[in-house]
Amino acid sequence: xxxxxxxxxxxxxxxxxxxxxxxxxxxxxxxxxxxxxxxxxxxxxxxxxxxxxxxxxxxxxxxxxxxxxxxxxxxxxxxxxxxxxxxxxxxxxxxxxxxxxxxxxxxxxxxxxxxxxxxxxxxxxxxxxxxxxxxxxxxxxxxxxxxxxxxxxxxxxxxx
Amino acid sequence: xxxxxxxxxxxxxxxxxxxxxxxxxxxxxxxxxxxxxxxxxxxxxxxxxxxxxxxxxxxxxxxxxxxxxxxxxxxxxxxxxxxxxxxxxxxxxxxxxxxxxxxxxxxxxxxxxxxxxxxxxxxxxxxxxxxxxxxxxxxxxxxxxxxxxxxxxxxxxxxxxxxxxxxxxxxxxxxxxxxxxxxxxxxxxxxxxxxxxxxxxxxxxxxxxxxxxxxxxxxxxxxxxxxxxxxxxxxxxxxxxxxxxxxxxxxxxxxxxxxxxxxxxxxxxxxxxxxxxxxxxxxxxxxxxxxxxxxxxxxxxxxxxxxxxxxxxxxxxxxxxxxxxxxxxxxxxxxxxxxxxxxxxxxxxxxxxxxxxxxxxxxxxxxxxxxxxxxxxxxxxxxxxxxxxxxxxxxxxxxxxxxxxxxxxxxxxxxxxxxxxxxxxxxxxxxxxxxxxxxxxxxxxxxxxxxxxxxxxxxxxxxxxxxxxxxxxxxxxxxxxxxxxxxxxxxxxxxxxxxxxxxx
Numbered sequence: 001x002x003x004x005x006x007x008x009x010x011x012x013x014x015x016x017x018x019x020x021x022x023x024x025x026x027x028x029x030x031x032x033x034x035x036x037x038x039x040x041x042x043x044x045x046x047x048x049x050x051x052x053x054x055x056x057x058x059x060x061x062x063x064x065x066x067x068x069x070x071x072x073x074x075x076x077x078x079x080x081x082x083x084x085x086x087x088x089x090x091x092x093x094x095x096x097x098x099x100x101x102x103x104x105x106x107x108x109x110x111x112x113x114x115x116x117x118x119x120x121x122x123x124x125x126x127x128x129x130x131x132x133x134x135x136x137x138x139x140x141x142x143x144x145x146x147x148x149x150x151x152x153x154x155x156x157x158x159x160x
Numbered sequence: 161x162x163x164x165x166x167x168x169x170x171x172x173x174x175x176x177x178x179x180x181x182x183x184x185x186x187x188x189x190x191x192x193x194x195x196x197x198x199x200x201x202x203x204x205x206x207x208x209x210x211x212x213x214x215x216x217x218x219x220x221x222x223x224x225x226x227x228x229x230x231x232x233x234x235x236x237x238x239x240x241x242x243x244x245x246x247x248x249x250x251x252x253x254x255x256x257x258x259x260x261x262x263x264x265x266x267x268x269x270x271x272x273x274x275x276x277x278x279x280x281x282x283x284x285x286x287x288x289x290x291x292x293x294x295x296x297x298x299x300x301x302x303x304x305x306x307x308x309x310x311x312x313x314x315x316x317x318x319x320x321x322x323x324x325x326x327x328x329x330x331x332x333x334x335x336x337x338x339x340x341x342x343x344x345x346x347x348x349x350x351x352x353x354x355x356x357x358x359x360x361x362x363x364x365x366x367x368x369x370x371x372x373x374x375x376x377x378x379x380x381x382x383x384x385x386x387x388x389x390x391x392x393x394x395x396x397x398x399x400x401x402x403x404x405x406x407x408x409x410x411x412x413x414x415x416x417x418x419x420x421x422x423x424x425x426x427x428x429x430x431x432x433x434x435x436x437x438x439x440x441x442x443x444x445x446x447x448x449x450x451x452x453x454x455x456x457x458x459x460x461x462x463x464x465x466x467x468x469x470x471x472x473x474x475x476x477x478x479x480x481x482x483x484x485x486x487x488x489x490x491x492x493x494x495x496x497x498x499x500x501x502x503x504x505x506x507x508x509x510x511x512x513x514x515x516x517x518x519x520x521x522x523x524x525x526x527x528x529x530x531x532x533x534x535x536x537x538x539x540x541x542x543x544x545x546x547x548x549x550x551x552x553x554x555x556x557x558x559x560x561x562x563x564x565x566x567x568x569x570x571x572x573x574x575x576x577x578x579x580x581x582x583x584x585x586x587x588x589x590x591x592x593x594x595x596x597x598x599x600x601x602x603x604x605x606x607x608x609x610x611x612x613x614x615x616x617x618x619x620x621x622x623x624x625x626x627x628x629x630x631x632x633x634x635x636x637x638x639x640x641x642x643x644x645x646x647x648x649x650x651x652x653x654x655x656x657x658x659x660x661x662x663x664x
Contacts, residue, residue, distance in 0.1 A: 067180065074177040082170060084218065091166035092218035 001051050009051040016044035024122035028111040034118035038125025045130050054137045063134055066127045073124025080113050080120065164204050165215040165228045168238065168281060169291075172197055172274035179267045187262055191253055194266040198242075198249040201273065205242035208235045210642045214283065222344050229283035229345075232646025236495060237280040237403075237411050239643070240502040243626065244402040245273050248395035251510050251619035254612065255394060255517060265305060265393075272298035272399065276407040285333050285420075286343045292329065292375070292408055296322050299404055303392045314391035321374060321384040328371035335364035349420045349654075357421070365421050369413065369430060376409020378468060379437040382461050386445075389460065390453035390522070394513020397453060401460040402506035406498055410464060414471050419654040423475040431472025436575065438465030439582045447589045452512045452522045452597065455589065456505065459548065462582060463501045469575070470494020470563050471651070477570050478655035486569045488652045492634075493562035495647050500555040500630060504547040507623035511541035514612045514620065515597060524593065529602030533609040536617055538598045540624040545594060547627045549587035555630040562634070 020040035027033030049057045081092045088095030097103070097112025104110055175197045182190040208230060215228040230238075249269065256262050275295025282288040300322060304315030337343055339360040340351040352361065370381070377385035385405070389397050417427055442462030449455035474491035478484065514537045515530065516522050531538045547554040550561075560583055567576035611617075633639050 071177045071181050075174065078170060078174045078177065081166075082174070085166070088219075090217070090219045091170065091215070094218065 006051050009047050013044045013048050016047065017041060020044065020122070020126070024118055025115065026108065027118035027122075028114045029106060029108070034121025035125050037118070038122040038127075039129060041122065041126035042129035042133065046133055049133065049137060054134070058134060061130065063131060066131050066134070069123055069127035070131060073120050073122070073127060076120035077117055077124065080117050084113070164208065165213065165230055165281060166217065168201065168204060168277040169274050171200060172270040172277070176267045176270040176274065179263045179270070182263050190263040190266055194270065195246075195249050195253065197270060198246040198273070201277070202242035202246045205235070205238040208238060210646060211235065212646075222347070223342065226287045227283045227344070228281040230281060231650050232648075233411070233415065233495075233650045234280050236499065236643065236647040237407055238277060240499055241273065241276050241280070241403050241407060243623075244399060244502050244506045245269075247506060247510070247619045247623050248398045248402075250615050250622070251398070251513070252393075252395045253615040255513055255616060258517065259305065259393065265302070268298045268302050268305075269396070269399070271295075272302065272404070276403060279407055280411060283346065284344050285336060285348070285416075288412065289326070289329055289333055292412075293326055295404065295408060296326060296375070299396075299400060302396045303388045303400075305393055305396070306391070311391040314387040318384045318388035321381075325371045325374035325381075328367045328374070332364040332367035332371060335360050335367070339364070345415075345420050349422070352421060357424075361421070365416075365427065368416055369427075369434075372409050372413045372416075373434060374409075376405050376413065376464055376468075377461055378409075378434040378464065379441050379461065380434075382438070382442070385461060386454055386457045389457040389509075390451060394453075394509055394516065397457075397513070398506035398509040401457065401509060402502045405460065405464060406467070406502065410467050410471070410498065413468075414651060417475065418651045423479045423655045425476065425479045428472050428476035428479050431468055431475055432575070435465045435467075435469030435472050436578060438462060439469065440465075440578065443582050443585045443589070447585060447592070449589075450524045452515065452524055452527075452593065453509065454522075455524075455593065456508050456512060459508075459586065459589070460501075460505055462586065463497070463505065463548065465582075466560065466563060466579070467494045467498045467501065469579070470497060470566070473563075473566060473570060473572065473575070474651065475655065478652065482570065484652055484656055486566055487655070488648050489562060490566035490570065491651050492644060492648045493559055493566055496562060496634060496644055497556075497559035499633070499644075500547065500559050500627075503623055503626045503630060504544040504554075504556060507540060507544040507620060507627065508548065510616070510620050510623065511537050511544065514616055515541075517616075518609045518612060519606050524596040526603065527597045527606065528600040529598070530606070530609065531598040532602065533606070534598075534611045536611060536613075537620065540620040541598070542594065543624045543627050545590035549590050550583045551587070553631065554627050555633075556627075558631050558634050 020037045023032040023040055024034055024037030027037065045057055045061065048060065084093040084095050085091045088098060094112040094114065101112065103112070109115075175193060179190045179194060182193070211230060212232070213230045216222070217226045217228070220226070252265070252269070256265055259265065272295050275291045275293075275298060278291030279288055279295060282291055300315055300319040303318050304312050333343070336348060339358060340348045342348050342351060374381040389400050392400060417423060417431070421427070439462050442458050442465060446455050446458035446462060449458060470490050471494040474487040474494065477487035477490065512522070515527070515534065518534060519527060519530070521527065543554065547556040550557045560579065564576045564579050567573070567579065633643055
């Protein structure tokens with residue numbers, strides 16, 4: 001891509017990423033939330049991939065790290081649900097809101113565990129969508145078979 | 161009793177997201193953890209037998225929130241899932257050494273278990289759909305796990321037909337919601353009993369029959385199964401044939417028809433027709449197969465026919481307001497056969513995996529004389545073959561006997577005869593397996609074949625013992641009262657009782 005595209009998209013990427021974080025953090029107040037925000041986070045990397053190519057993105061956020069983040073997000077979400085069972089007596093109960101920290105309605109820090117769950121989902125969706133795109137980008141447009149190195153990285157293989 | 165219900169879903173789900181992180185040197189830890197999870201689930205399932213309860217997630221009341229429901233039928237399925245997943249996981253310890261990415265395999269396996277447990281426990285049709293998708297998507301990935309051409313093709317075919325099934329189910333859920341204003345099964349059932357069936361609901365029911373029929377691979381919808389089940393790694397074939405088609409297909413079909421929509425004569429005839437055609441066509445397609453696992457896959461279709469026939473016969477008797485005793489006998493036969501089929505078909509798939517791992521082939525014609533080389537695998541395989549063919553001391557005999565008795569008592573002599581004939585053809589095709597795999601001349605290239613010991617043998621021996629021991633489930637009245645009868649009562653009472661009793 002030309003230098004204009006590269007320069008602009010490297011700036012815009014940061015803005016998109018910030019917007020994604022904003023959507024996740026205010027998910028309990030405005031439309032959006034963990035899923036939508038996570039998609040926006042991943043789309044910032046799509047822009048980067050279109051401008052700089054796959055290998056640049058893969059070195060910026062390696063597939064193995066994204067895979068760990070993916071697991072971490074899902075694990076955190078389940079952990080919040082289990083904490084509800086431990087602290088509040090019921091699975092998925094909003095124990096923070098009910099017992100420890102009711103908070104002010106419509107404030108950024110409110111609604112108990114809901115923002116925390118949103119963050120966990122945001123990490124999960126962002127990382128897994130990023131991995132999906134990274135894997136799809138391994139199959140190039142010229143109907144060329146992906147090389148071993150391309151595939152090695154997101155790694156969805158079984159038998160060798 | 162209230163705490164364990166979400167644990168059936170939460171434990172495998174949490175473990176599934178921890179396992180992929182344990183790579184490289186931590187693989188043994190992942191293996192141990194995965195086995196601990198399935199054993200814990202088995203213990204929880206055994207503990208839940210004979211109990212009932214509901215659980216409101218996050219303390220939200222029913223029209224707002226999601227609830228989990230445990231009754232006799234759910235705990236029967238939970239038990240089947242627990243037993244088979246524990247055995248398949250134990251078998252995987254050694255079998256999956258052939259593949260790389262073992263932690264990913266365990267992760268997908270546990271996701272599938274979480275999805276199935278969720279389907280069985282869910283008291284809400286949309287939540288059921290979500291769990292159905294979790295289990296299905298994990299199983300698409302597992303079918304293609306080998307990554308070879310044939311496996312990917314089977315996985316793709318399975319994925320397309322599975323997605324069609326899911327779309328039909330989702331459409332049905334939407335129609336039910338539009339017509340009753342609720343997604344909770346108990347509330348839908350109460351509404352339907354008040355307003356009666358209208359065209360929208362009838363269409364939704366037919367969508368459900370097609371959708372879950374596809375998931376259960378009943379005969380007009382069976383095309384994906386003979387490709388998908390043999391292509392998966394053996395423990396996954398055991399899970400797919402053993403419990404997935406039951407938990408996602410037949411269980412949901414029975415649950416929706418009996419407790420949500422209420423039984424009626426046309427629906428009962430549809431079930432019987434699906435059951436009989438699956439039985440007959442499945443078995444005749446199986447006889448001609450020369451691929452070991454493909455033969456077993458066709459038998460899964462045929463044996464699921466028995467289950468659906470039992471349930472459908474029960475529905476017909478209830479809908480005609482016949483004697484509930486014979487209806488309950490027919491349903492008992494169907495559900496007992498479901499449990500039996502889970503055990504012996506999983507054992508057969510594990511044995512086929514053991515043979516495939518030792519010889520490197522699945523073609524019956526290339527094998528022979530393995531009885532000298534693999535005596536233990538042969539013994540377990542013979543027990544399972546006797547069970548599936550309905551040879552007397554084993555569990556398969558009792559469930560088929562109950563079905564035949566119920567059919568005769570209800571006056572369906574032709575159905576009883578078909579049941580017996582299909583059983584004979586099954587026996588014939590398993591004699592063929594015994595003859596070509598284990599007896600006869602040992603080919604030269606297989607002379608150095610080694611028996612698979614250790615965990616694989618342990619898993620097969622566990623299921624083989626169950627094949628014999630499960631006869632006690634009907635023969636000992638105490639066990640029958642605690643395990644099978646509550647499941648039968650759920651369906652029979654829902655089929656006979658007015659709305660108030662059905663509330664979950």
